[in-house]
Amino acid sequence: MRGLWERFWFLPASARSLGAARAAIALGLLAVYLPNDIAAYGSVSPVFHEPRWLPVAPESWLRAMNALWLAALALGGVGLFTRAAFAAAFLLGGYLLALDSSFGRIRHHDMAALLALGILAASRAGDALSLDALRRGGAPPPPDAEYGWPLRAIRLVLALAFLAAGIAKLRHGGLDWIASDNLQRRLLDRGRLLAPSKGLGEELARFPLLCNAVAAATVAIELLYPLALWSRRARVVLVPASLLMLLGFAAFFGPRFTTFGVLTAAWVPFDRVLRSRAAATGEPPHEKHDARHEAHQQGGA
Amino acid sequence: MTRRRRLLANGILVAILLGQAAAIVSGRELWPFSPYPMFSRSLAPTVERFWLCGVREDGAEIALRSTAAFHPFRLAQLEGALARMDAPALAEAARDMLARYEARRLAGRHDGAPLRSLRIYRVVWRTAAPSGAEPLSRELLAESP
Numbered sequence: 001m002r003g004l005w006e007r008f009w010f011l012p013a014s015a016r017s018l019g020a021a022r023a024a025i026a027l028g029l030l031a032v033y034l035p036n037d038i039a040a041y042g043s044v045s046p047v048f049h050e051p052r053w054l055p056v057a058p059e060s061w062l063r064a065m066n067a068l069w070l071a072a073l074a075l076g077g078v079g080l081f082t083r084a085a086f087a088a089a090f091l092l093g094g095y096l097l098a099l100d101s102s103f104g105r106i107r108h109h110d111m112a113a114l115l116a117l118g119i120l121a122a123s124r125a126g127d128a129l130s131l132d133a134l135r136r137g138g139a140p141p142p143p144d145a146e147y148g149w150p151l152r153a154i155r156l157v158l159a160l161a162f163l164a165a166g167i168a169k170l171r172h173g174g175l176d177w178i179a180s181d182n183l184q185r186r187l188l189d190r191g192r193l194l195a196p197s198k199g200l201g202e203e204l205a206r207f208p209l210l211c212n213a214v215a216a217a218t219v220a221i222e223l224l225y226p227l228a229l230w231s232r233r234a235r236v237v238l239v240p241a242s243l244l245m246l247l248g249f250a251a252f253f254g255p256r257f258t259t260f261g262v263l264t265a266a267w268v269p270f271d272r273v274l275r276s277r278a279a280a281t282g283e284p285p286h287e288k289h290d291a292r293h294e295a296h297q298q299g300g301a
Numbered sequence: 302m303t304r305r306r307r308l309l310a311n312g313i314l315v316a317i318l319l320g321q322a323a324a325i326v327s328g329r330e331l332w333p334f335s336p337y338p339m340f341s342r343s344l345a346p347t348v349e350r351f352w353l354c355g356v357r358e359d360g361a362e363i364a365l366r367s368t369a370a371f372h373p374f375r376l377a378q379l380e381g382a383l384a385r386m387d388a389p390a391l392a393e394a395a396r397d398m399l400a401r402y403e404a405r406r407l408a409g410r411h412d413g414a415p416l417r418s419l420r421i422y423r424v425v426w427r428t429a430a431p432s433g434a435e436p437l438s439r440e441l442l443a444e445s446p
Contacts, residue, residue, distance in 0.1 A: 103374070104379060157317060164336050165341070167325055202431070
């Protein structure tokens, strides 16, 4: 059992692959959260605030914390003072994102982003493709278990989030969630938030059988997503399907689970991408063992 | 990878597995872990929603849906907050939203009409009704001023 656990999480992987995913995730989250004006909650009436145990800092403090948080994400993205940057992003994000969720509705996709920042803070994601690595100089480090587990942990966060969402639908809605007119009514209901309006959701709601098929596909993708952790074939289908599903949520329901899309960078085989780019430009490969390790990593157990 | 680093990584992986398992089994929000219950319940035949309406200077009532007007709130967020409020809190919410709407309008952050007052209604809908259909009932909960 212990051997299986070790082989699953701690296969050696390349520092460049982790570095590329780090940059994509941190800069992607920066783009997502840049327009978020969390500091504005400092001037909102307390009647909107629940739970009250989480204190709301004065607006000027929130503004400063938000600026530091965004700066930490940017530093994490370019890999400068990488571990300190991710530690700061995790701690500041922990407060700011919790605050954002304590006014009216929990923003579930923030949770996965926060966990990913915590994982990157504990990782050595700045060892390659970073300004830290440039400052240190020398050859990139060889593949190591250090560079594999963080991306697998982020994939685990995504897999558990999708699995939980699938289980919740079956637990609360049962098979009716798929087989009844539930999705149609939900699509119509979304257009009534605060006042009635027409949207794409209403167009989809005109086709009952299509709604049933979409509902079935949603639950199937969510429940099966964890298979992508083990099976390469499942990964090839489920990861793009989950992205399509997220696009569908945004188009027909409204909520944008953009951070889940950003975290999907943890599935991208960056080694392969970087190698093809190096081959195209005639650069020598940086790490001789990358191909073997990546094949092992991508192939699944 | 050193033994100490491996312990740290194992600790994080186990914490993620246990935290998420606890949230799924208990069905409770355990920030930053969650049972992710979004849209999971089947809708009842009727559902209560809120309407925010502004009253223009000429007395006409208009629906307010612009998130730019009520920044930093999003529509779903406002619905969630209003659903938990009692009468005094709703009155205070109406006052705060009108002040926010007008301040942002004067600052050029949205192009809504000037408002004389803001009303919050509770509206009951038949969930299968198409958009454009009238609600089953509409009750004024708060108005400011």
